[in-house]
Amino acid sequence: MYDFAYHKPGSIADAVKILTDDPEARPISGGQTLLPALKHRLAHPTALVDLSGIAELRGIQRDGDRLVIGAMTKHYEIQTSDVVKTAIPALAKMAGNLGDTQVRNRGTMGGSLSNNDPAADYPAAAMALNATFRTDRRSIPADEFFQGMFATALEPGELLVAIEFPIPTKAGYAKMRNPASRYVMAGVFVAKLADGSVRVAVNGAGPGVFRQEEMEAALAKSWSADAIAGIRQDPDGLNGDIHGSAEYRAHLVGVMAKRALAEAG
Amino acid sequence: MPQVSLTVNGKPHSVEVEGRTLLVELLREKLRLTGTHVGCDTSQCGACVVHVDGESVKSCTMLAVQAEGADVTTIEGLASADGTLHPMQEAFREYHALQCGFCTPGMVMSAIDLVMKHPEGLDEKQIREGLEGNLCRCTGYHNIVKAIAAAAEVMHGRRTELAQAAE
Amino acid sequence: MNVVTPFEGIGASVRRKEDLRFLSGRGRYTADIDRPGQAHAYILRSPHPHAAIRGIDATAARAMPGVAAVFTGADMAAGKVGGLPCGWGVKNKDGSPMAEPPHPVLAVDRVRHVGDPVAVVVAATRAQARDAAEAIVVDYAPLPAVATIEEALRPGAPAVHDEVAGNLCFDWHLGDKAVTDAAFAKADRVVTFELVNNRLIPNAMEPRAAIGDYDPSADEHTLYTTSQNPHVIRLLMGAFVLGIPESRLRVVAPDVGGGFGSKIYHYAEEAIVTWAAARLERPVKWVADRTESFVSDAHGRDHVTRAELALDGEGNFLGLRVATRANMGAYLSTFAPSIPTYLYGTLLAGVYRTPAIYVEVKAVFTHTVPVDAYRGAGRPEATYLLERLVDVAAAETGIDRIALRRRNLVSQFPHQTPVALEYDSGNHAATLEAALRAADWDGFESRRAEAKARGKLRGIGVSTYLEACGLAPSHLAGQLGARAGLYEVGTIRFHPTGSVTVLTGSHSHGQGHETTFAQLVADRFGLPVSQVEVVHGDTGKIPFGMGTYGSRSLAVGGNAMAMAMDKIVAKGRRIAAHLLEAAVEDVEFEGGKFRVAGTDREKTIGEIAMAAYVPHNYPLAEIEPGLEETAFYDPKNFTYPGGCHVCEVEIDPETGHVQVVNFTAADDFGRVINPMVVEGQVHGGVAQGVGQALLEACVYDADGQLLTGSIMDYNLPRAEDLPSLSLSHHDTPCLTNPLGVKGCGEAGAIGSPPAVINAVVDALRERGVRHVEMPATPARIWGIIHGGGPKGAPAIAAA
Incomplete structure (x- = not known):
């Protein structure tokens, strides 16, 4: 790791100021992705801005028909939260199955979403649930937030504060893990929202999370495994590597969609 | 250089570190607590697991400065002052759940967190899944799984003494 | 008292x-040891599989904070440091010696694999040493590289060593070709089969480390190192590399966190820290990162084999012909030449009476990390070949796979094989029957049907094995090329x-x-x-x-x-x-x-x-x-542990995922001192064998870049990849040593891979599958089930 200055601001405003004043500074939340990257010297930030001292970034609340999760809320807190388990059980279950116990004890939802690793779990949930990303300066809908591999709509210095999830009537998630890294090889989150609309998000398989619109249309007509049985994910543009080709990942999208649907009930 | 103050195994320490110093480096190099090991650089092997404020974390994936004010327990701090082993340590010995010993400290620390998070009890599948973040190359996990199941019985008070391993 | x-x-x-x-x-592991005043070494390694070094400029690095010294291959050559020696010489078919190109401690004018050490920085802290290493400017001229056996043997392939024609290290054989050919000529049936033994990266949990310490008053050198054999390191490093008399060189291997073969060898870093500590009169410590281990620890296996089994009309084995090509990597590691020869060819009789066997092995250099012994070392390769071949023969002759094994088992002892070994003892029928019984082999079809009802494909596989352990009678080892007593x-x-x-x-x-x-x-x-x-x-x-x-x-x-x-x-x-x-x-x-x-x-x-x-x-x-x-x-003979493994798997046909659901082993280890410890050895060996069969593969791309360069891509077995194991032992004392003991450390890794793959093939048999290469990853299985396989994907996934 290259050396860096370390700051631990107590407020969002202070954090944003440091990040704005020094464009080479990076925020650190749980650090479960950032620190391994720094150890391999893949990045050279001048300073790390530790967000763990900012109380307003944490917490889980039910706000009417929405579930609001602070960006610095840890996976383990989400996994075990009765509020989350009641409102969106699929999200609690996702949190309980990502990374390992030690990652879940440190890693945060906001950190993961801001990083937007194509093989991370939460982007599928946020996309399928049509989440809203509340930052220090604005709100960003999920469809605009995710901008491809490791890219989001966040501007330099902009901090994710909380994620608002509309509470769906049905939601389910299934994934196939990369056998080695245990990140997502192909995952599908299906959700039927309160307004009756259906959203299906695919993670792991492509260069970033994306919506499977053909499945959305089919499930909007009929919320059943049969409705999507004939839908073939196009492998064009999907990831292929030593662990599986694009064709394999495309196939898994169909399998995981079926299983996610079964989870959703 | 930043200063970090923390409690390790009940003792307060105040140590000067670089920003980039990892918690595991602080423990091993500054405090000479070398029971916590480093087995990988991709945050996967779990040899470095310690408890920070009661929860298991990979000390290779946490900066020393992030442990400011924290209460850290390492493998060296598990046994009682009189030398009595923690039930998990005792179970690892009784069930031959270690061979080369390198993954063992992290494995034990993770196992304790796993058991503490499941007061209702754990079956074999849950134990195996719960060891996702710890790699062992020697034991095939067979005896680790048995040791954790046996220790859980003691830790949650369902047995007063560790069940002996079958001969 | x-x-x-x-x-x-x-x-x-x-x-x-x-x-x-x-x-x-x-x-107290090596990395836990700190010597007073110690400095830290960071080794700069080649990012290229093959390149000429036109120059190294370390001026800036030497001026960096904390830096005590930067040494290159030229510095070490000037310091009269020799190359790393090979401890075993193998002869070609014509009796000529194998090609044995130099293996410099630090590369001098050429790098030959990704990770080849190029320079060392010694600094006050590890981080400073690494910081400075980034400031070293190496002028590389990249050259074309070969990563696979096939590519290395292709006419006109880039040479790994200019002096080694065709990249051929040796072309060795064992057995009587004429007798074997005659056996094939009278066979009723010949079964032919080709397979790959996948390359593995050992990954002991403790990364290698070394500390050099020099006491100028006594002119005494001490090396602390992660070694399985400190005296061998003292001998090799003292005599061949640094020219230090053994009387002034102490080698300490304290607690060592697993080896599995990978810590047998004398590695460059040991010589580097010992030499640098004496030069600087200051202790020098080096600890590998895991990522560094992937490109600097010797790898294992990596064979491509074609085998033919001749049978008579009743299923008796008449002869076995084997042609294997083995990857040595870029240089000869300490015991590399012995692994695909005397620890492989000699094991090709296995537990069977096969009267005629002929094996030829071509060993080739490639632009990859050196390959040497990894748990089992040659014996897993032989066993995998035999036990897959027997299953294929059973399928093709219509003889039940158990019956075919029973018919051919060695049952009289002593037994002289046609490949040099004399088995003193064993009861292979007993371990076979015990394993089948413990695994409820006869009740399997109902489990298969139950699994099918759940949408899973269930298969069962069996493997017998025999290994030669207890290396070795020195006079025999010497005749076979060992350059040390054993x-x-x-x-x-x-x-x-x-x-x-x-x-x-x-x-x-x-x-x-x-x-x-x-x-x-x-x-x-x-x-x-x-x-x-x-x-x-x-x-x-x-x-x-x-x-x-x-x-x-x-x-x-x-x-x-x-x-x-x-x-x-x-x-x-x-x-x-x-x-x-x-x-x-x-x-x-x-x-x-x-x-x-x-x-x-x-x-x-x-x-x-x-x-x-x-x-x-x-x-x-x-x-x-x-x-x-x-x-x-000094042992009179090898020892011959043996046994039988039975594996049951379930395959998810939708994802291709294979789960081992039952695993049973019945072993003969001779006299057992501590059953608990012995069972632990089997558990660990089986886990590594299951790892080879289902999870682990070292993959290089065509240009020689390592694609599985960390645990993120190299799949090590986790707890949920394995079931609890059912073990028993049925011991017959070894007759050639006083204690009657045979050895148990490698058996698990030897017997299990073919049992797993035989089970996988059994699960897929109704779909017409004859063979599945290791590792049987989800993508590979899916490719087989769905035909064709993934397009253009490198090795782990390719069907």
Whole structure:
């Protein structure tokens, strides 16, 4: 790791100021992705801005028909939260199955979403649930937030504060893990929202999370495994590597969609 | 250089570190607590697991400065002052759940967190899944799984003494 | 106080003495050691698989904070540092020696694999050393590279070493070709089969580390290193690399966190830190990152083989012809040439009576990390080939796979194979039947049907195995090319008050020798295990030794201790005879007591030790004081552990994921000292075998870049990849060593891969599948089930 200055601001405003004043500074939340990257010297930030001292970034609340999760809320807190388990059980279950116990004890939802690793779990949930990303300066809908591999709509210095999830009537998630890294090889989150609309998000398989619109249309007509049985994910543009080709990942999208649907009930 | 103050195994320490110093480096190099090991650089092997404020974390994936004010327990701090082993340590010995010993400290620390998070009890599948973040190359996990199941019985008070391993 | 403690003797599952320190964080691994004033080394490695070095500019690096020195290959050459030696020479078919190109400690004008060391920075901290290494400017001219055996043997392929034509290290053979050809000529049926034994990266959990320390006043060098055999390192590094007499070089291998073969070899970093410490008169410490381990620890396996089995009409094996090409990597690692030859070709009879066998092996250089022994070392490759071949033969002849095995088992001992080995003992029918029974082989079809109802494809596979352990009779090893003796050394030192120190040349890095060796001694002398301390891993303390590999610690090291104990007893009898005023021939020894036959007059071993060290009433004219004996044991033969593994898998046809749901092993390890420890060895071996079969593969791309360069891409077995294992043993004592022991360290990794793949193929049999290459990853299985397989994907996934 290259050396860096370390700051631990107590407020969002202070954090944003440091990040704005020094464009080479990076925020650190749980650090479960950032620190391994720094150890391999893949990045050279001048300073790390530790967000763990900012109380307003944490917490889980039910706000009417929405579930609001602070960006610095840890996976383990989400996994075990009765509020989350009641409102969106699929999200609690996702949190309980990502990374390992030690990652879940440190890693945060906001950190993961801001990083937007194509093989991370939460982007599928946020996309399928049509989440809203509340930052220090604005709100960003999920469809605009995710901008491809490791890219989001966040501007330099902009901090994710909380994620608002509309509470769906049905939601389910299934994934196939990369056998080695245990990140997502192909995952599908299906959700039927309160307004009756259906959203299906695919993670792991492509260069970033994306919506499977053909499945959305089919499930909007009929919320059943049969409705999507004939839908073939196009492998064009999907990831292929030593662990599986694009064709394999495309196939898994169909399998995981079926299983996610079964989870959703 | 930043200063970090923390409690390790009940003792307060105040140590000067670089920003980039990892918690595991602080423990091993500054405090000479070398029971916590480093087995990988991709945050996967779990040899470095310690408890920070009661929860298991990979000390290779946490900066020393992030442990400011924290209460850290390492493998060296598990046994009682009189030398009595923690039930998990005792179970690892009784069930031959270690061979080369390198993954063992992290494995034990993770196992304790796993058991503490499941007061209702754990079956074999849950134990195996719960060891996702710890790699062992020697034991095939067979005896680790048995040791954790046996220790859980003691830790949650369902047995007063560790069940002996079958001969 | 010589309390007889039968429960701690041979055959008792004594809980391990070493565990208390490991469980309380008091283990002392190389990386845990700090020497006063030490500096840290960082090794700059080649990012290129093949390149010429046109120049190295370390000016900026030398000026960086904390930097004590930067050394390059040119500096080491100027310092008269030799290359890393190879410890085993293999001859070509025509009797000429193998190609043995130099292996510089630091590359001089050419790099030959990604990770080839190029320069070392020594600085006050590890981070500073790494910072400075980034400031070294190496002017590389990249050259075309070959990563695979096929590419390396292609005419006109880039040469790994200019002086090695066609990248061929050697072209070796074993067996009688004419006799074998004749057997094939009269065969009713010939089954032909090709397969790959996948390349593996050992990944002991402790990354390698080394500390060089130099005492200028005594002109003495000390190396602390993660080694399975410190004396071998002292010999190789002292004599061939650094020119330091063994009398002034101490090598310490303290607690070592697993080896599996990868810590046998003499590595460049050991020489670098020892040399740099003397140059700088300052201790120099190097600790590998895991990512560095992937490109600097010797890899394992990597064979491509074509085999033919000749059978008569009843299914008797008549002959076996095997042609294997083995990847050596870019340089010859310490024992590399012996692995695909004498530890592979000699094992091709397995547990079968096959009367004629001919094997040829071409070893090739490629632009990859050197390949050497990894748990099993040649024997897993032989066993995998045989046991897959037998299953294929069964399928193609229509003979039941169990019946075909039963028909061909060796059942008379001694048994001379056509590939040089003489088996002394075994009961392969017993282990086969025991494993089948324990696995409920006969009840499998109902489990298959039940799984099918759940949408899973269930399969069952069996594998028998036999290995040659206990390396090795030195005269034989010498004839076969070993450049060292392969005996072992043990010292038994009684102290005046009756406690015992055992010094052994074997090394424990997980095997539990501190307990099992103490049991051997405690058993013989009627002592509690707590009174026996086993010391190993330090050339400054141990007279000599060849170390731990090839399941030899008990079979060779244990027998050396047994011989030393014989000497103690012989001397003790003479002392006792004097004290008891009896004739030596009338003194019996049993259970720690010397007794005049037919009387109750006796002396305990403790009393004898006291008398030997306080020789007031002692026959000083005839016997020296003291009670310490050393023995060198050179084995008469290899030992032949064997057994049978049965594996059951379930395949998810939608994802291709294979889960091992049952695993049963029945083994014959000869006499067992500590069943708990032995079972632990099998658990770990099976896990590595399942890893090879389902999860692990080292993959290079066509240009020689390592694609599986970390645990993020190289899949190590996790707890949920494995089931609990069902083990039993059915032991027949080894007849060629005093203890009757055979060895158990590698068996699990040898027997299991074919059992797993046979189960996978069985699960897919109704879909017409003949073979599945290892590792049987989800993507590979999916590709097979859905036909065609993924397009253009490299090796792990390709069907």
